[in-house]
Amino acid sequence: MRISSSTRALERDAIDRHADRASVPPAIEVTGIRKRYGDRAVLADVSLLVRPGCLHGLLGPNGAGKTTLMRIMLGLIQPDAGSVHLLGAPSRATTDPLAEGVAGYVDTPAFYPYLSGRRNLSLLARLDDGPAWDRRARVEQALEQVGLSTRADIAVSGYSAGMRQRLGLAAALLRSPRVLLLDEPTSSLDPGAARDVRALVKGLAERGVAVVLSSHDMAEVEELCDELTVINHGQVVYSGGVGELRLRAPAALYVVHTSDDHAAHDLSSRRRGLKVRPSHAEEGGLELAGDTDALDGYTIALGQAGIALRSLERRTRSLESLFLELTGDREPVASAASAAAAPDGEVPSRSLA
Ligand SMILES: Nc1ncnc2c1ncn2[C@@H]1O[C@H](COP(=O)(O)OP(=O)(O)OP(=O)(O)O)[C@@H](O)[C@H]1O
Numbered sequence: 001m002r003i004s005s006s007t008r009a010l011e012r013d014a015i016d017r018h019a020d021r022a023s024v025p026p027a028i029e030v031t032g033i034r035k036r037y038g039d040r041a042v043l044a045d046v047s048l049l050v051r052p053g054c055l056h057g058l059l060g061p062n063g064a065g066k067t068t069l070m071r072i073m074l075g076l077i078q079p080d081a082g083s084v085h086l087l088g089a090p091s092r093a094t095t096d097p098l099a100e101g102v103a104g105y106v107d108t109p110a111f112y113p114y115l116s117g118r119r120n121l122s123l124l125a126r127l128d129d130g131p132a133w134d135r136r137a138r139v140e141q142a143l144e145q146v147g148l149s150t151r152a153d154i155a156v157s158g159y160s161a162g163m164r165q166r167l168g169l170a171a172a173l174l175r176s177p178r179v180l181l182l183d184e185p186t187s188s189l190d191p192g193a194a195r196d197v198r199a200l201v202k203g204l205a206e207r208g209v210a211v212v213l214s215s216h217d218m219a220e221v222e223e224l225c226d227e228l229t230v231i232n233h234g235q236v237v238y239s240g241g242v243g244e245l246r247l248r249a250p251a252a253l254y255v256v257h258t259s260d261d262h263a264a265h266d267l268s269s270r271r272r273g274l275k276v277r278p279s280h281a282e283e284g285g286l287e288l289a290g291d292t293d294a295l296d297g298y299t300i301a302l303g304q305a306g307i308a309l310r311s312l313e314r315r316t317r318s319l320e321s322l323f324l325e326l327t328g329d330r331e332p333v334a335s336a337a338s339a340a341a342a343p344d345g346e347v348p349s350r351s352l353a
Pocket residue numbers: 037042060061062063064065066067068069216
């Protein structure tokens with residue numbers, strides 16, 4: 001697999017950042033968590049470690065156990081086995097208040113529906129130990145940060161799901177967290193609001209906050225996070241850097257339609273770094289796997305050979321296909337092991353047999 005020099009530079013930066021951080025004690029340390037509901041193992045030996053300033057993605061399909069793990073980390077439920085340390089202290093019993101410096105929420109956070117967003121935040125600010133004199137300013141700042149200032153006087157019962165989600169984030173920010181645990185913080189947001197929340201969370205991490213953020217969205221985790229843990233049916237199927245996962249990802253898959261698919265297929269057999277096979281789809285076409293350089297070379301060669309390119313569609317992004325493979329929701333496109341072993345510029349044989 002060929003990786004551009006800019007991608008390599010980004011990955012090197014990420015590795016350097018991790019090396020710098022490796023000497024810093026973890027802000028979040030989750031070890032060997034097990035949880036059963038009835039005879040069903042919902043979490044089986046889940047561990048993760050997040051250092052200050054690190055954005056850690058928790059990724060998995062519906063029912064994987066993300067919210068259950070978040071609940072355990074927030075002390076809302078007890079695990080059957082394992083431990084959680086936040087900011088060096090063991091997680092307390094579920095009846096104790098959340099430790100200072102820790103904030104977050106699971107699912108859609110709950111508020112008094114008949115009170116305004118501003119009033120809800122004011123009440124929450126009073127429950128915390130922080131100084132009384134700056135409460136009002138902290139509430140206004142939190143509302144501002146999540147873009148709710150102009151709608152802060154509406155009763156929460158009139159809030160949309162996205163507005164409630166933003167209010168939940170504002171409530172977490174009120175605590176000036178050093179550990180922030182967010183369960184799908186962008187799931188109900190429109191694209192613009194989701195982008196703002198991502199920028200906000202990224203800014204917090206840059207200021208040293210350790211963040212765990214759960215998501216279904218590989219693209220979101222890829223964009224935001226330095227590290228990720230992928231869980232499926234309560235088991236960790238990947239844990240490590242986003243850059244390292246990217247190195248294991250299979251080449252992207254494309255579908256092309258040309259004026260002469262037969263000739264286009266023949267032409268592909270002479271091109272390095274590209275695998276092509278006829279598509280099984282009703283409308284025909286060819287399936288292509290290869291990196292951008294190989295694809296560029298191929299499309300230019302098609303033109304030179306007098307074969308017109310009628311359409312080119314990207315099927316899945318490569319990390320998405322790896323996620324689908326890791327979580328078993330789809331037939332593998334290429335195994336991580338074979339992708340890692342493939343020589344530079346070549347697509348592993350399992351990707352397009
Ligand atoms: N209180 C409960 N009692 C029984 N089973 C539960 C309970 N809470 C969660 N589960 C089960 O545990 C599994 C994991 O649920 P969880 O909510 O943690 O998944 P998730 O990864 O957050 O999913 P989603 O992406 O849909 O939010 C599911 O099968 C769910 O049905």
